[in-house]
Amino acid sequence: MVGLDQMMSSSSPNRGSKAAGSNSRPSSKDGSKKNIWSSLLDGVANGKRLPEKNLLVLGGTPETQREFLETFSADPSLVNEKRKGKKPPIANQFALGYTYRDVLDADQEDTLARVSAYLLSEPSPSFAPLLKPLLTPQSVPETLVVLLLDWSDPWTWIRRLREWVRLLRSVLVSLDDETKIVMEETMTEWRDRKRGMDASSAATGGLSNSGGPVTIPLGPGEWDEGLGIPMCVVCQGADKIEKLEKDHGWHEEEFDFILQFLRTLLLKHGASLIYTTPFLANSLQSLIHSSLGIHSLLKRQSLKHNVIDRDKILVPANWDSWGKIRIIREGFDMEGVSTAWSIEIQDPPEPIDQPAAGQPGENTDSADDGSSAVTVFEQTIKDPKRETTIAHPSTTPRDQLEVESSDMQGFLEKQSEVLEELKKKDDKDRASQPIPQLEMSPMDDQGRVNEHIGPVQFNMGGIQIDADDMLKKLRDREASRSQRKEGISSPGDEKAHNQALANFFAGLVKKPGGSPRGSPSA
Known part of the structure; x- marks a missing residue:
């Protein structure tokens, strides 16, 4: 259409000059005709233009990122054979990946929006320049940050979350003033939405007795560290919870501690939380659509929280509070964790796999005296393999089921020495025992043998x-x-x-x- 407008505008002067020399219609009428065509073309283009939404998918591996996109794109109620097999490819093997998905309505015919997904696996500061162009005054209101975690290594979650938040803060601080103003407006809109309601109903707001809008005051620890972009944390592979319980001896205390820790930190950013399981129905699609402002024209999608089923946790944005987190299990220090988190996210991002100094949970953070939120988390939720490697046999927990195997050659050498000692002991015992003597020979004693067995014939x-x-x-x-x-x-x-x-x-x-x-x- 732009090319068509350019051709029309470039050809109109020539036609005007010809008309001036051949007594044709006045040039003013040609100009009005051009304006009519341009308005018609622009109207048709605007009518067919799809709403553009953006997903900034951070963390995970190329495989888990693909799993997330499949879960997000799946339609549990209907599969349109006409569109089956026409999904666009995913390029996420190196640095910043990209793909897109068209969101279809309930009848799988009308397209509600086009979602562009940008994928990044590592929170390296080197990738910050790749993220900056994605955040503009036009894109920020239509963008959702999705942070992927996996139940295969929950002891790394808080460290990964911290580094991603640090990276995002470093990118957001470097944006221009116009984009920052839009980010502030976006966060204000999210913060002021009525809790527990969909975005469409929350936009109308409640009314007080005086006729003005109702303003719900923020509770402690809520929206202390808004990032300027809505965020959702997706914990994939919730089916591994049972494996952690059986193989590593985890109990409900560990799972409750993880949930309380995550909810306390995400409450500060106004983020949502969801646990997902591959190939099982979940509310991920509804949560993402609601966060992006995508609403079906035919079917109203309900989004209900779930904090009971430990493998189907769903905490929407603007629903949680300290009071709801505290009742999970007593003794959790939400005040200390919240304060420590606000301090340590101010630092620049660091490598996630940095060497630990000493025992598990200890690291080279500035707050290595135990006041770091990451340190507090890793001292409670430990890597079972690392724990068995450095633990002394006398101090190994009784419920620890894994042991670290020794070198193959060293093991065989020790077993050879043990076998030699056993052989010497057997030879010594055999030499000290008298040789048993037969009291009779069946060849020599005819009487007693024949009494028992009788004549032998064959x-x-x-x-x-x-x-x-x-x-x-x-x-x-x-x-x-x-x-x-x-x-x-x-x-x-x-x-x-x-x-x-x-x-x-x-x-x-x-x-x-x-x-x-x-x-x-x-």
């Missing part, structure tokens, strides 16, 4: 053989053979030997109950 090739008779004949044969070897044999002995063999085979043939080989057995 069938050999169809011939029934008496084992006792066979043994006796073998002994006789061995005796005659030994005599022959000693040189005392004589022709008569040889004859006796042959006679013995003949008698042996004759006995095999004539054994009662047997039959000669080759003949049918009786």
Whole structure:
């Protein structure tokens, strides 16, 4: 359309000059005709222009960012086959990524808005110049910051949240005055919305008896540190809560502490909080749409808080308060945590994976005396793997289920030494014990064995053989053979030997109950 307007404006002088030389219509009428076309074209363009919304997705990995976009784009009630498979690609492998999504109405036909998603995984100060152009006086009112956390490492949440807030503050401070004014107006609008109501109904506001708008005073710890842009914290992978409970021995105290800590900090920024589980229905889409001001023309979407189900937590913006946080579990120091957080977010961002000095929870923060909110959190919610690495065996918690394995070669060397010691002990015990002696030999004692087992017979090739008779004949044969070897044999002995063999085979043939080989057995 811009190109069309330019062509029309560039061609109109030539047409006016021709008209002046050929007695055509006055040029004033040509100018009015041009204005009519421009207004018509602009009206059609404005009618088809989609509302532009922006999501600034911070944290997570390329995979978890894609998971968030899939959950945000999913429609649990209807799938339009015509649009299926036409989702735009996601470019989020390096530095600042980008993609977009069209938000469809309940009938999946009308497009309500186009959401541009900018994705950044690491809170490095080097990426601050990439975020600055995204925040303009026009884009700030239509932008929502989404911070992704994951239940695979909840002990890093507060440190990550702190570094992202520090990075955002460093970017927002560097913006021009016009953008800062718009940010202040945006935060004022969010802060003044009536709690517990949708943005559409909150915009009308309540009325007092005098007819003026009702102003609800802010409670302690609310909107102390507004960032100038609405923020939503999404804790992904809530199905891992059960794994933390079974594998690492976590209890309700740990989960309640995490929830109280997060809600206390997010209350200062006016941010919302939600726990999500992959492939399960949740209120993420409704929360994002409500935060961006996207409302269906056909179906009213309700957004209700949930602070009971530990894997389906939903805390909308402007709903929470210290009183609601305190009842989760007594003993939580909201005042101390809130004050410490306001102090430490003033510093510039630091690397998240900085080496810990000493035990878990200790770090090189300026407030390493225990007053840092990050330190307080990490002293209570510890990394189970790091805890087992540095813990002394005598001080290891009884509910600790993980142990750190030693080096393979060192383990085998120790086991080899243990096996050698056991072998020596066995040899020593074996040498000290007397060798057991048999009281009798079944070959020598004929009486006692025969009393118990009786005559031993077996069938050999169809011939029934008496084992006792066979043994006796073998002994006789061995005796005659030994005599022959000693040189005392004589022709008569040889004859006796042959006679013995003949008698042996004759006995095999004539054994009662047997039959000669080759003949049918009786």
